[in-house]
Amino acid sequence: MKKLLNQPDTLLTESLQGFAIAHADIVIAETSPRFVRRKHIANHPKVALVSGGGAGHEPLHAGFVGQGMLDAACPGQVFTSPTPDQMLAAAESVENGAGVLFIVKNYAGDVMNFEIAAEMLEAENATVLVADDVSLPADHSTGRRGVAGTLIVEKIVGAAAEQGRDLAACKALGEKVCRQTASMGLALSSCTVPEVGKPTFTIADNEVEMGVGIHGERGRDIVPMASAETLVQQLTETIDRDLSPQAGQKILLHINGLGATPLMELYLVFDIAAKYWQQKGIEIHRSLVGNYTTSLDMIGCSVTVTLLDEELIALWDAPVHTAALRWGC
Amino acid sequence: MKKLLNQPDTLLTESLQGFAIAHADIVIAETSPRFVRRKHIANHPKVALVSGGGAGHEPLHAGFVGQGMLDAACPGQVFTSPTPDQMLAAAESVENGAGVLFIVKNYAGDVMNFEIAAEMLEAENATVLVADDVSLPADHSTGRRGVAGTLIVEKIVGAAAEQGRDLAACKALGEKVCRQTASMGLALSSCTVPEVGKPTFTIADNEVEMGVGIHGERGRDIVPMASAETLVQQLTETIDRDLSPQAGQKILLHINGLGATPLMELYLVFDIAAKYWQQKGIEIHRSLVGNYTTSLDMIGCSVTVTLLDEELIALWDAPVHTAALRWGC
Numbered sequence: 001m002k003k004l005l006n007q008p009d010t011l012l013t014e015s016l017q018g019f020a021i022a023h024a025d026i027v028i029a030e031t032s033p034r035f036v037r038r039k040h041i042a043n044h045p046k047v048a049l050v051s052g053g054g055a056g057h058e059p060l061h062a063g064f065v066g067q068g069m070l071d072a073a074c075p076g077q078v079f080t081s082p083t084p085d086q087m088l089a090a091a092e093s094v095e096n097g098a099g100v101l102f103i104v105k106n107y108a109g110d111v112m113n114f115e116i117a118a119e120m121l122e123a124e125n126a127t128v129l130v131a132d133d134v135s136l137p138a139d140h141s142t143g144r145r146g147v148a149g150t151l152i153v154e155k156i157v158g159a160a161a162e163q164g165r166d167l168a169a170c171k172a173l174g175e176k177v178c179r180q181t182a183s184m185g186l187a188l189s190s191c192t193v194p195e196v197g198k199p200t201f202t203i204a205d206n207e208v209e210m211g212v213g214i215h216g217e218r219g220r221d222i223v224p225m226a227s228a229e230t231l232v233q234q235l236t237e238t239i240d241r242d243l244s245p246q247a248g249q250k251i252l253l254h255i256n257g258l259g260a261t262p263l264m265e266l267y268l269v270f271d272i273a274a275k276y277w278q279q280k281g282i283e284i285h286r287s288l289v290g291n292y293t294t295s296l297d298m299i300g301c302s303v304t305v306t307l308l309d310e311e312l313i314a315l316w317d318a319p320v321h322t323a324a325l326r327w328g329c
Numbered sequence: 330m331k332k333l334l335n336q337p338d339t340l341l342t343e344s345l346q347g348f349a350i351a352h353a354d355i356v357i358a359e360t361s362p363r364f365v366r367r368k369h370i371a372n373h374p375k376v377a378l379v380s381g382g383g384a385g386h387e388p389l390h391a392g393f394v395g396q397g398m399l400d401a402a403c404p405g406q407v408f409t410s411p412t413p414d415q416m417l418a419a420a421e422s423v424e425n426g427a428g429v430l431f432i433v434k435n436y437a438g439d440v441m442n443f444e445i446a447a448e449m450l451e452a453e454n455a456t457v458l459v460a461d462d463v464s465l466p467a468d469h470s471t472g473r474r475g476v477a478g479t480l481i482v483e484k485i486v487g488a489a490a491e492q493g494r495d496l497a498a499c500k501a502l503g504e505k506v507c508r509q510t511a512s513m514g515l516a517l518s519s520c521t522v523p524e525v526g527k528p529t530f531t532i533a534d535n536e537v538e539m540g541v542g543i544h545g546e547r548g549r550d551i552v553p554m555a556s557a558e559t560l561v562q563q564l565t566e567t568i569d570r571d572l573s574p575q576a577g578q579k580i581l582l583h584i585n586g587l588g589a590t591p592l593m594e595l596y597l598v599f600d601i602a603a604k605y606w607q608q609k610g611i612e613i614h615r616s617l618v619g620n621y622t623t624s625l626d627m628i629g630c631s632v633t634v635t636l637l638d639e640e641l642i643a644l645w646d647a648p649v650h651t652a653a654l655r656w657g658c
Contacts, residue, residue, distance in 0.1 A: 002517040002534065003594060004597060005594060007556075015594070015597045018599035058592035058596070063592075260589035262332075263620065264340065264387045264625070265340075267347035272343075274350045274351070297589060297591050299626070326655060327655050327656075
């Protein structure tokens with residue numbers, strides 16, 4: 001394992017220290033318990049958005065804390081759920097009279113810990129569960145996993161909260177975005193968790209992990225290495241079957257790098273996916289290409305589609321000022 | 330070699346097609362000859378900024394085309410200079426009465442081809458040569474290489490051009506930023522050029538390439554693998570000796586990923602570098618952390634420092650709207 005670090009067990013702390021210095025105009029990083037919150041809390045009641053999850057997916061979630069998106073995020077250790085006391089402290093620090101909306105990726109540990117935090121929190125609160133990974137069937141025993149679609153939920157609901165929507169409306173909006181969002185990924189390599197020091201899984205030079213999760217979990221199956229066209233089509237077809245967009249539908253197309261994939265290749269993947277839907281008469285109305293929901297140093301990518309309407313377009317376009325997404329301010 | 334591509338020789342074309350679809354609101358990609366230009370040319374005379382270089386460094390340079398930064402960029406094949414006819418066509422397409430400033434990284438092929446294009450261009454023009462890699466001595470036979478400091482020159486001069494400064498003033502400003510900017514990188518792995526199919530260089534598991542160039546060129550020497558603290562200090566000390574900032578100096582600190590380094594590690598590198606200068610009484614006044622001047626899939630990073638004054642801070646903060654850098658609009 002060759003990584004830029006001092007000790008595996010200090011990586012998260014030191015990385016968050018750097019993050020807090022680099023973005024001192026946007027965030028404050030608390031250490032005991034550990035969470036990142038906006039530097040400037042709204043001076044009027046506003047639904048507070050709190051998310052979190054294991055580290056290793058940077059910039060998700062701390063990179064999305066700031067005006068127009070999250071109010072706070074709780075990082076756990078690499079690929080490990082944060083604890084309820086982190087979530088509770090984060091929620092209490094940003095709640096200012098309009099309640100808390102927890103945005104939770106569907107993993108057993110995250111779900112359980114956020115449930116405990118929600119019960120402990122005295123303020124009014126609600127939860128949106130993100131489960132956008134369509135590589136698994138909708139009736140999978142533990143449900144579908146939450147992957148790169150999460151940031152789209154956070155961006156759109158973040159904009160609505162900023163505009164003053166109440167807790168019930170924010171929750172309903174988040175669930176609407178979830179229904180209209182589907183993702184699927186593939187990996188050419190495993191990632192290596194620093195504390196473990198060796199790849200999480202092995203994959204042959206002539207194989208691709210299709211439907212991979214963002215922690216390297218197995219997805220649908222292993223397929224032969226092939227051209228990008230052939231591989232990406234397996235992602236787009238699965239997403240298309242799930243969302244069934246009709247001709248004329250406007251979509252947000254998000255190509256996410258899993259950490260070690262060159263941007264040049266991600267734009268090639270975008271080209272393939274965009275043309276797949278354009279040929280069906282779908283309009284690529286908004287786009288996002290880059291490393292946003294990563295899996296440490298994994299080589300691979302995911303494709304995410306959100307079906308847009310005028311409401312979602314306006315909220316996606318609304319000003320946002322975070323470390324990783326910024327426009328309009 | 331496992332990469333997401335169809336054929337190595339179609340990667341650049343297909344990737345640029347995806348780029349043009351994803352950022353159709355900002356850019357237009359021309360194909361014969363190949364260059365990327367702003368969609369909206371200023372309707373008043375404005376110095377046109379044109380850059381370019383081999384592909385494989387994405388988002389540099391096409392990702393920096395747009396309001397407040399470049400007017401056009403010419404991508405060559407991977408790690409290969411674009412040709413003079415690309416540069417000439419790009420310059421002619423964006424020149425609108427105030428002349429053209431070429432921003433050129435110091436590599437023999439780029440320098441020669443931009444010189445030919447400059448001679449062929451009928452419009453008034455000038456060139457800023459970027460040579461910020463201080464891993465080589467200032468009197469190196471071919472001069473120092475242009476690396477991650479290039480985007481800082483492009484951002485600051487781009488803002489000045491947008492504000493109406495004339496060609497001579499833009500060139501002088503660019504040269505000032507170059508004098509006040511220093512970079513140095515290290516690599517834990519080689520990159521793999523798609524057309525070649527195998528790593529550009531070999532490096533042992535217990536070795537680090539110190540002072541690496543953005544094409545995998547040798548820098549200063551090979552050093553033993555060590556903690557991030559030990560490795561990054563070799564970068565910060567070399568930069569510090571070159572720029573000799575005094576206590577109280579404000580700096581822009583840019584940590585650049587070379588392509589396959591997790592963001593979590595880049596923020597750890599930022600933490601180490603920031604504290605190095607903070608302990609000397611230097612103020613980390615602006616920051617930029619991420620993959621901006623990459624070397625395909627190389628694992629590694631570079632540190633760049635620019636000495637700031639009020640003029641440069643205002644120009645850095647000025648609005649920019651490109652695929653890869655965006656704020657204030």
